[in-house]
Structure formats: C-alpha cells, structure tokens
Amino acid sequence: MSKYWLPKTLRSRRGILFTFLTASIATALVVGIVSVPSLVEAKKNKLRTEVHPGELDDYYGFFSGGHSGEVRVLGLPSMRLLKRIAVFNVDTGSGWGITNESKAMMGGMIVGDTHHCHGSYKDGTYDGKYLWVNDKANNRLARIRLDLMETDSIIKIPHVQGTHGTFPQRYPQTDWVVVNSEFRTPVDNEGKGNFEDPSTYGGVHTIVDAHKMEVIAQVIVPCNLDLAGTDYQGKYSFATSYNSEGGATISQMLARDRDWLVVFNWDAIKQALKKGSYKVVDGVKMLDGKPGTGLAIYIPIPKNPHGVNISPDGKYAIASGKVSPTASVIAIDKLADAFAGKIKPKDCIVAEPQIGLGPLHTTFDGRGNAYTSLFIDSQIVKWNIQKAIDLYQHPKEGDTAVVDRLDIHYQVGHTMASMAETKEADGKFLVSLNKISKDRFLNVGPLKPENDQLVDISGKKMRLIEDEPSYVEPHDCIIVRRDLVEPHVLDRAVMDEHPLAVHKNAIERDGNKVTVHLTANAPVYGMQKVEVNEGDEVTFIVTNHDEIPDLSHGFCISEYNINFVVGPFQTKSVTFTADKPGMYWIYCTNFCHALHLEMRLRLLVKAKA
C-alpha cells in the first residue's frame, strides 16, 4: 500500500499512519469491505514455490559449471536441471568438442573452468540474447546465444592468467564485456629474463567488444583483479583486488589490512584509446592504469576482498571483506569527484557494516536490503543498506544493520537473488550456492555433490525451500524472469545460417578428400551407403531436415570414436581419416522415431591394395 494516497500531513508520521490504517481496516471489517474472497486472493498471491508435473517454472537460472567447463540451465523455483550447455568441455552427448564447428572454437583445449555467467543487457535489464562466461583455466571468454542455448563464440584473453570476474555493460546496452585477471602474470610470458620476480607481473582488466567478440583493449594495473561489476550508467567497471601487495605467496598476499576496490573510468579509457595513449603488444592496445593515470582509482577496503555487486538502484557498489567480517559500501555518485581529485578514493566509502565471518558475495531484493554470503559462518545475512549507511555516520552502540540470518548447508560461495543483477530485482527467490553438502544427500563416496539451496526472500524472514545437489561446481548464477528469455528461444535453427547446410545429398571427392553432404530426416539419413578408401580424409556434413520441435538426430560412427547430435534444422560436421578398413555402421544415437533403430547407413572403407 503506497503512503502517497494519504493526506500530505499524515505522510512520514508513522504513529498517525498506523492509527489511521488500523482504524481503516477495523472499519472495513465492520462494514464488510474486506471480504473472504479478498483474503483468498491474498493467499493465492503467495509465492509459488512448487512446480507440479506439466507446469513450467517462472525463472530461468543460468549457472556456471566450474571445472566441468560447462554452463547449466535450471528452472526456478523447481530447481530442475533443464540443459547442460557445453562450452569449454568435450560433451559426447551433444558432440561438443567432436564436431568441426565446436573444435574450431575450442582451439584444441578441453579443460575449462567457468565461474561467472552473465546475460546481455538493454537499459539495465536482460535483453534475452546472450550469455558470457569466463574460463579461468585456459583464459578464454565464451558467448552463448540464448535463441539456441549453444556456445557461439570463444575468444582467447591474451597476456593473462586466472581469467575470472566477468561482467557485461548494463547501460544503454551491452557493447563491452569486462574480464579480470585474478593472477598477476608477466605480460610477455615467454620464460625469459626476470620472470621469477613477481614485481614485474601485471594484473589486467580486459575490455571485449560484445558484438564482434574481439579484445578492444587491456588496462594493466599493479594489483590482481578478482570479481567484476559494471554500473547502471555505462560509466564504470569495478574489480576487487585481494593482492594489492603484489605478493606471490599466501603470506605476502595477506600482509595488508586493506586492499582495493579498483574502479575503471570508461570515458577516460575511451579518451586514452582515442589519443593513442597505449602500447600495442601482440596486436592488443594496452593502457597503463596505475594510480595517477586517471584511468582507475583504488579505494582501500578491508581485507583480501572478494565479491563486488552493484545495488539494483545503481547507487552502491558493495564489496565483501572475506578475511574481514565487513562489507564495504561505495557510493557510485561520489566516484566522479574521486576521479577529479576533489575527494580521496577512500571518501567514496559510505558504510562498512559488520555482518559476519567470511563475507563473499552480495545480492539484493530491490527493497533496500542486501544479502551477503558468509562462507565461514555458513549463513546468508540480510542487512539493510540505508541502515548501514546511517550507522556509519552515526554509530549507535548495540544497533546493527543486520535484519535476519539464515543457516545454510554448508560453506556458501556465491549467492544470487531473482533478477538481482538488474534494475528489476524482484526480491522473490535467492539461491545459496554452497560449496559443501556433507550430510545433506545420500552418501555417494568421497566426491560429493555441491548443494544449491533455494530460499524464499519475499517475506521479512528468509525461508529455506529446498536443497538441490549439483555436479562440480556452479560458482555463480543469474536468475532471469521467464518472459525475458522464452520469447527468444527457438524450436529449430535457421537452416541456412550454417554455410554448409545440406540441400542435396551428395558425395564429392577431391583427391583423397571426400565430403559427404547428408540429410537426416526421421527415420532415414539421405543416403544409406557411403564408400571411401582407406586413408581418405572424410568430412560428413549432416543437416537435420526435421522441423518438428524436439526431433533431434544423432550421428555416431561405430569404432570411429565419433558422435554428435543435430537439432531440427541444424547442421554439424566432422572430419576424420578413414584409417580403419571395413564396414562400419553409422547410426542415429538420439531416439527419433518408431523406426529409430533402422536409421543407419553403412560406411564402407575399402582397404588399400
């Protein structure tokens, strides 16, 4: 109920307001205005936490897959796993890492470590087109197109190791994606010269063109850069640094009581690029962002900080202390003065509430509350941002900004509320991505699942709804309203988007190179026999001509270690050397038709004379 329909004199006078409301409700009850149906209505509007068979979820959850190298799509609130999107990993189920298309993107690497998966934005909320995810292991950035929910681009981030915090521009739309390097590394990492000396290493904030998937520039800084965030005005990006010391050992990294929140000024970066104030290294424009250059400011915050998250109103960047039991609240509207030298970077801090042990990441409900994960305490702590700011200005003995605490199971890393990384944070659900499940599930041996817990945050108190075991290891997720994604998702690909889409079954031979253009159409492939010679380099291009939703075909070549799946109207290809003479059945692995078992063809490899 908005207070603005009240007479002006009653606004902000809580006592009077309360009396007035109580009187109104009592009167309403007496005269029968508040009827039984309206109470039923209130109950109906209760948060839906169960999704019955045949019903669909209200949110898409996009979860990173850690060192599995993939990204997962869940439905919320059911927490049902809907899809695993192969990104940096080989997946024999879909054929990712086996097809020519995926191998061209993967560049020979099969290990990936995905941490942060974020969507493309328009005007501060998701536009439902893309996701980006980092690879910490082999230093890459991947883009997933949401119409197909498949990876469509992977690029190498040069000059870095520990490619970690990743965040797209939020306003006016995603043109840039920033990527942090968590490990300081020699820029010219060729094992020559003084590369043992950590003081020569740099941390790098990489700016990627979101459309072209190309590195625009890299900003080198003297510290490491951990998590990333962007503001809601297209002006700044943020990075926590837990190694302001520039140490190479754990004791060196823990030396200082305050490390940094580094803020990058996008206008200054654009100016520097325009003026040519950069060095070109391996074809990449590299800018110097050390203190004093005006490209970045370094806000001293305690201690070995980890996450940085921006409040949905765009006002605050909140960094978590990790080794300090505090969160640091930075007022974004003060940053311009800090860049201009009118105030010191530390003057941008407007609160440092004590919230609990091991604070890592913060998320939001859009009602002024922050929810921070506490790794050591195994808790989610709910605290009020404005109250924390008030108490920072006027400390009051025994008073706290903390509103509620919820025990989770156990050792939470990231936490994310529904739509919390947008201006449309709706304060309904929160996921606690716990690193340890211990005794929460049937024992499955020493390597146990992680535990992603769903929490109802729609009320004053947090309420644990369910536990969901997950395979290694979702670090982070976003929870996106269904209506922002679903209209963009296709049942079938656009056939001719693939330059090799098969319109006619054919075999072409060019010397010892054989190309087979093959359709798949339940329950047959376009040819039932293909003859090649031992030693031929054979390429199969397979287009699924079935337009029925969910009618995918597999393509497995027996004994040749090849399998992939093509969805409706998709084309995929594979190239191999026919080094085993004999007859080999090629068959459909993805159940497609009553005659699925008959959907096969013979590959005849004629032995060398």
Add this chain to the structure above:
Amino acid sequence: MRTTVGSLLVMLLGAVLEVVPATAVAADAKLVAQGKEVYTAHCVLCHGEKGDGKGLTGIIARYQKHGVVIQLYPRDFTAGMFKFRTTPTGYLPTDADLLKTVTEGILRSGMPSHEDVSLADRKAVIAYIKTFSPRWTEEEPGEPIKIGKVPSYVGTAASVKRGKELYKKVGCFQCHGLSGKGDGPSSATLKDAWGDAILPFDFTSGALKMGSGPVDIYRTFVTGLDGTPMPSYEESLSEKQRWDIVSYCLAVMQQGKPHLAER
C-alpha cells in the same frame, strides 16, 4: 481444379459402392503384383495398406500454430493428386516424376531416397501406386512443361525489385507473408484438398522440398502444388514475371546469408 473435384467424386462413389481399385490401367498384372510386394516391404508403414497416407508410423508432423493443430500425413494416393510434378496443374504426373520422388526422396519430409531399391522394383511400385486412384484409368498424365535457360536478369537488383512488386500485387504475401516466413494474413485459415489445416511454406527456413535453385522455384510457379492452396501461375503471369518473382524469392532466401548466393 475441375479435374481434381471430379476425381474426388469418383473416388467417393467408388468407396460407397465398394469398388475394388481398378487394375485395368496396369498393362501387366504381374508388374502390379511385383509392385504390391515392393509397396508392402517399403512403403506401407507410412502410406498405409489402403494408400491413404495413414500408415502406422505415417504422421510426419503435428504442431500447433495460431491455435490450429496441424498434422501432416504422407501422400494419400487415393486422391491421385501429387504436389511435385513437371506437368501442368490438374494433370497427373509422369512416370518420370514419380520415379524421381521414389528414387531421390523428398527433403524435409519423411520420404527417404530409394536408390537402394532396384530400378525394376521402383517402376513396379509406381504401377501399384496407380491402382489406388481411378484417375489413372480415366486420364493421361500431362505433357511436362518446358523451362528454358535461366534468363540472365534473374537475380539482378532490377528483377528483384520487379519481383517484389509482383509478390505483393499477385498476392503471394497473403499466404507466405511479406518476409516469406509463411505468416501472411490468410496463413492461419488455409486448408488442403482433404480439408485439413495446412501452413504456407516458410521459404526463409532452409532447403525447399524439391530443390532451392531458380529452376525449381520457377517450376512450382507453373505447376502449382496440387492438393494445396498453392496455385499455378501459368496463365496469370508472363514468363518474365515468373522469373522476376523467382529473383525476389531467392533474394529473401539469401538475405543475411551471402554464402547461399555463391552456390
């Protein structure tokens, strides 16, 4: 269309009187018997024992659009109507037409290639398929239409422009939509000759069933697709106008996919 309606009537009468499909047309009863064996081995699962397209696994697609549930069945041979022909609209296809379909199959449908079946068996099954409709005893197949060389102006900007105007003027967009996506104003209301809901083809979606080249598209404009609402433009458009619409269709199909033009 008169022929079509007539043959439907005959078919209906035939069904009422429980007339056994005439086999007189088959010069050689032995050939028909051989064809029946081939049909039972290769075709019956989809096209059905009665040749009505209602075989056990025959439904090609079932989906919902504009609230209409659309089901696609394999060809119903009892009507003697065929989409993919070289003959003018209303005419039966030639044996060569049927042999092409049987041999090559139809893209984007469940109809597979039967190159693995001997030519003699393929010819026999065509003789058998003809026993399902009395049309084959009453009519002769048409003469294949003649398509000359693709004129050099096909694909030029001027031809595309003219084709676009015609596409609107002739009413192609009514069914296929201005962007060729099959979403024109009347797309939700179309019925085929059997009274079933049918969707106009989305020719931006990929391969066309009978080939995606200019001659293939041109042929469809002349023959029409009998049994569907796609008419023949043999009489209502000049040859040049048809080639201009071919230009426009190719441009729509290739939009944003420059690699297609190189084929």
